[in-house]
Amino acid sequence: MKKTIILTGITIMTLLTSCFVSALQISPIQKPHNLICVPIEPLPPIQAPQSRFLGIPLYWNNLSWALAFHVDDLPDPTGAHPNQPNTFVDQQWFIHQPITMMMFSKYIHTYCPSNYVYDYHSEYGSHSWNHVFMGGANYVDTLYWFQTSMTVMNMYAPNISLWSNKCITFSVPGGDYNPFMVDCASQTGFRVMGTNNSLNPSSDYEWMTELLCSYLSVGSNWLTTLNAFKSNHSFADVMIHPQDTFDNNYFSFIENETSGWHCTWGEIRCYSWYRNCTSVMYLNSSDNIDSYMVHMNNSDDRIWSVPVTFNFYIPHWSGLVFVDNRTINNDIGVFYPSVTQHMTQTMREGYRYNNCVLSVSALVDDNSVIRVGVA
Numbered sequence: 057m058k059k060t061i062i063l064t065g066i067t068i069m070t071l072l073t074s075c076f077v078s079a080l081q082i083s084p085i086q087k088p089h090n091l092i093c094v095p096i097e098p099l100p101p102i103q104a105p106q107s108r109f110l111g112i113p114l115y116w117n118n119l120s121w122a123l124a125f126h127v128d129d130l131p132d133p134t135g136a137h138p139n140q141p142n143t144f145v146d147q148q149w150f151i152h153q154p155i156t157m158m159m160f161s162k163y164i165h166t167y168c169p170s171n172y173v174y175d176y177h178s179e180y181g182s183h184s185w186n187h188v189f190m191g192g193a194n195y196v197d198t199l200y201w202f203q204t205s206m207t208v209m210n211m212y213a214p215n216i217s218l219w220s221n222k223c224i225t226f227s228v229p230g231g232d233y234n235p236f237m238v239d240c241a242s243q244t245g246f247r248v249m250g251t252n253n254s255l256n257p258s259s260d261y262e263w264m265t266e267l268l269c270s271y272l273s274v275g276s277n278w279l280t281t282l283n284a285f286k287s288n289h290s291f292a293d294v295m296i297h298p299q300d301t302f303d304n305n306y307f308s309f310i311e312n313e314t315s316g317w318h319c320t321w322g323e324i325r326c327y328s329w330y331r332n333c334t335s336v337m338y339l340n341s342s343d344n345i346d347s348y349m350v351h352m353n354n355s356d357d358r359i360w361s362v363p364v365t366f367n368f369y370i371p372h373w374s375g376l377v378f379v380d381n382r383t384i385n386n387d388i389g390v391f392y393p394s395v396t397q398h399m400t401q402t403m404r405e406g407y408r409y410n411n412c413v414l415s416v417s418a419l420v421d422d423n424s425v426i427r428v429g430v431a
């Protein structure tokens with residue numbers, strides 16, 4: 057984009073110069089004889105524009121690692137676990153962190169409370185139509201399987217997430233996976249397809265640029281496992297089933313955990329998309345305000361509009377941030393240990409100012425303008 061602008065600039069300069077030369081040839085300007093010549097002060101050297109933009113950090117709100125929690129096999133009122141919905145609610149998982157709820161499309165119309173999304177910052181994903189394993193199926197059947205799952209999700213799920221009504225996450229039953237499933241899922245409109253291939257704590261989460269997601273089954277060694285992900289600044293996903301009795305210490309771990317982004321699958325997938333497809337250009341500085349323009353280098357109508365985090369190095373911040381003339385005044389830089397679903401660790405718009413770095417998290421479009429105060 058920058059190259060295009062420079063080239064366009066050169067083209068305009070070339071056009072202007074050729075016009076000027078033509079004008080000179082037609083009527084040369086004569087110097088008046090009575091003009092007094094005044095020595096001209098040399099101009100100060102032109103200051104190069106100084107961008108304070110540091111980049112889009114790996115995780116929302118400049119947090120240092122990410123953790124999701126997803127529940128498969130929801131709901132199954134006629135299946136092996138008829139009391140699942142009650143068990144699910146009774147366990148109070150919702151109040152601790154956002155949950156990605158993987159639904160059987162077949163039953164979604166019977167149980168899909170709309171308040172879960174808004175009250176608990178959760179997301180509905182698909183766990184196929186009826187949990188039949190499709191690893192051995194042909195391409196056409198597999199594509200139909202995804203399409204059916206998607207259609208019903210769109211028909212019956214009252215809300216998919218805080219950000220969109222488009223269902224983009226799919227958890228493969230039993231991890232029964234074949235290579236062309238990725239293509240089928242993508243064609244259908246899914247943007248994350250989870251299998252139970254093990255996540256590796258030493259890898260970063262750039263795999264999110266692709267469709268495939270892996271997740272953890274958290275056993276008795278969950279604390280050691282999660283701490284390994286945390287110290288490696290990785291993305292971890294905890295999988296449970298509704299009938300599971302989960303270690304109560306996990307909840308106190310979450311309550312006291314201050315450094316991770318507690319996300320849903322769709323949130324981290326869409327954030328990752330923006331991180332890879334967004335560039336930022338310094339515009340100018342005026343009245344102690346630096347202006348920057350956002351450019352999207354790609355488009356995908358399945359990707360939700362989610363708050364993207366932009367980091368700026370600002371030793372003396374005035375306290376002002378505007379995005380497209382909206383004031384961003386929600387402080388998401390302070391951890392409140394007594395609050396469940398910590399506001400500074402679940403995705404939203406706001407700012408965080410820490411060690412001279414201002415992190416601005418905001419919904420942006422192509423050509424959005426971010427303005428930051430530099431006192």
Ligand SMILES: [Zn+2]
Nearest residue numbers: 128129229230
């Ligand atoms: Zn399952």
